[in-house]
Amino acid sequence: MRELLRHRLLWPVVVLVLLLLLNVIYNNGFLSIQVKDGHLYGNLIDILRFGAPLILVAIGMTLVIATGGIDLSVGSVVAIAGAMACLRISDLGDQGAVGGVLGAIGVALVLCLVLGAANGVLVAAIGVQPIVATLILMVAGRGLAQLITDGQIITVNSPPYKLFGGGYWLTLPFGIIVVAVVVVLTALLTRRLALGLLIESVGGNAEASRLVGIRSRGLTIMVYTFCALCAGIAGLIISSNVSSADGNNAGLWIELDAILAVVIGGTSLMGGRFSLTGTVLGALVIQTLTTTIYSIGVPPETTLLFKALVVTLVCLAQSPAFRAKVFHRRRRRPPAPAPSDEIDEKVSVAT
Template sequence: MKSLLKHRLAWPVIALAALLLLNQVFRPDFLSLRMQDGHLYGSLIDIMRNGAPTILIALGMTLVIATRGIDLSVGAVVAIAGAASCAYIAASPEPGSPVTAATAVLIAVIAGLALGVWNGFLVSTIGVQPIIATLVLMTAGRGIAQLITGGQIISVSNDPYKSIGAGYLLTLPISILITAAVFILAAVLTRRTALGTLIEAVGINPVASRLAGLRSRNIIWIVYVFSAVCAAIAGLMISSNVTAADANNAGLYIEMDAILAVVIGGTSLAGGRYTLVGTVVGAFIIQTLTTTVYTLGIPPEVTLVFKALVVITVCLLQAPKARNLLSSLKAAPKPAAKEKVAI
C-alpha cells in the first residue's frame, strides 16, 4: 500500500476518485450511463467531452514543459484557429459542404503549424526565453484573431464542421475520439521511440545533451509545433461546438488550466521526466472540479477559490517533503504507558 501511495499518479487518481464520489453522493445518477438514439450520455461523457480541448492542449504543454519551456500562447492559437476556419466557411460560396469543412480544418491546422514554428524559432534559434517568446504571441494572437473576424462573432452553419465538437461516432462524441487518437500518437512517439528520451535529456541538462551531440534545437522545434497543433485542434473543437468563432473569449485562460493539469499530473516544471497519463488525469480533475462546482451549488464568485484549494491540496500531497512529513507523523512512536506502582 505504501509503495502505491509513493507513485506519482497515486494522489491525482485518489483526488479524481474523491471528486467523482462526492458528486455521486449529491447526485445518485452521476456515474450512470444511458444509451439514447445510439449515443452514450451521462455526466462522465460530458466531463470527457468538455475536457477534450483542455486535454489536447495539456498534452502539448507536457512535452514543452519537459524541455524546460512553457507555452503561454495556446489560448491565442485556439482563437486564431477557430477564427480562421469559421471565417473561411462564412466566406465560402458553399458554406455547408463537406469540402468547405475539410478545407477549414486544414487551414486551422496549417495556422497552428505556422505559429508553432514561430514559437520554436524564437526559443531555439533566437534564444528568447520561452515565457517571453510565447507571451508575445499570447498578446498579439488575440489581436490577429480579432483582425480575422473583424471584431465580430462569426456564426457558421456546416454540419460536417459542427460534428467535430458536437458529433458522435461509435456511440461516443467525436471530440473524445480525436483526443484519444492524439494521446495514443503522442504516447507511441514518445514511449516507443527515442523521441521521449531525447525530450527528457534536453529538459534534464540541455548543455550536456548538446555536448553529447544531441540536436536539442530540433527537439525544441518539434515540441512547440506539436503544442500549437494541439491548440489548433482544440480551437476547432471549441468553435465547432458552438458553430461560431469568438476571437475575444475562445480559449481564454485555457493555458492556465493546461499548466495546472500538467502540474497536478506529476510533471515537474523544472523539466525532464514527464507523464502523459498523469496529464490526462490532471485535466480530468480540472474538468470534474468545474462540474462539482455546479453540482454542489457553489456561488460563481468563489468558484476559483474552491478550485485553487483543491489544486493546492493535490500539489502538496505530491510534494516529496509533504509526503515524508506525513510518513514521519504516521511512524512516530507512541508514548509508553506509565506502569502502575504497587503500594
C-alpha cells in the same frame, strides 16, 4: 505499500475518485450512462466531452514543459484556429460541402503550425526565454484573432464542421475520439521510439544533450510546433461545438488549466521526465472539479477560489517534502548523558 504511496499517479487518481464520490452523494444517478438515439449520454460522457480541449492542450504543454520550457500562447492559438476555420467556412458558397470544410480546417491548422514554429525559433534559435517568447504571441495572438473576426463573433451553419466538436461517431462524441487518437499517437511516438528519451534529455540538460550529438534546437522547435497543433485542434473542437468563433473569449485562460493539469499529473516544471497518463488524469481532475462546482451549487463568485483551494491541496499531497513534514514524525535524538553518567563511564573504563 510505500511504493504505492510514492507513485506519482496515486494522488490524482484519489482526488478524481473523491470528486466523483462527492457528486454521487449529491446526485445518485451521476455515474449513470444512457443510450439515446444511438448516442451515449451521461455526466461522465460530458466530463470527457467538455474536457477534450483541455486534454489536447495539456498534452502539447507536457512535451514543452519536458524540455524545460513553457507555452503561454496556447489560449490565443485556440482562438486563432477557431476564428480562421469559421471565417473560411463562412465564405463558402455551400457550408455543407465536406471538401470546403476540410480545406478550412487545414488552413487553420497550418497557421497554428507556423505560429508554433515561430515560438520554437524564438526559444531555440534566438535564445529568448520561453515565458517571454510565448507571452508575445499570447498578447499578439488575441489581436490577430480579433483581426480575423473583425472584432465580431463569426457564426457558421455547417453540419460537417459541427460534427468535429459537437457530433457523434460510434455512439461517442467525435471530440473524444479525436483526443484518443492524438493521445495514442503521442504515446507511441514518445514511448515506443527514442523521441521521448531525447526530449527528456533536452529538458534535463540541453547543453549536455547537444554535446553528445542530440539536436536540441530541432527538438525544441518541434515540441513548440506540436503544442500549437494540439491547441489548434482544441480550438476547432471548441468553435465547432458552438458553431461560432469568438476571438476574445475562446480559449481564455486555458493555458493556466493546462499547466495545472501537467503539474497535477506529476511532470516537473523544471523539465526532464514527463507522464502523458498523468497529464490526462490531471486534465480530468480539473474538468471533474469544474463539473462538481456547478453540480453542488458553489456560489459563482467563489468558484475560482474553490478551484484554487482544491488544486493547491492536490499539489501539496503530491509533494514528498510536504508529506514528510505532515505525516512522518522526525526521529527523536537520544537524550544527552548527564555529567555524572559521563564521570561514572570514564571511571569504569579506567578501571
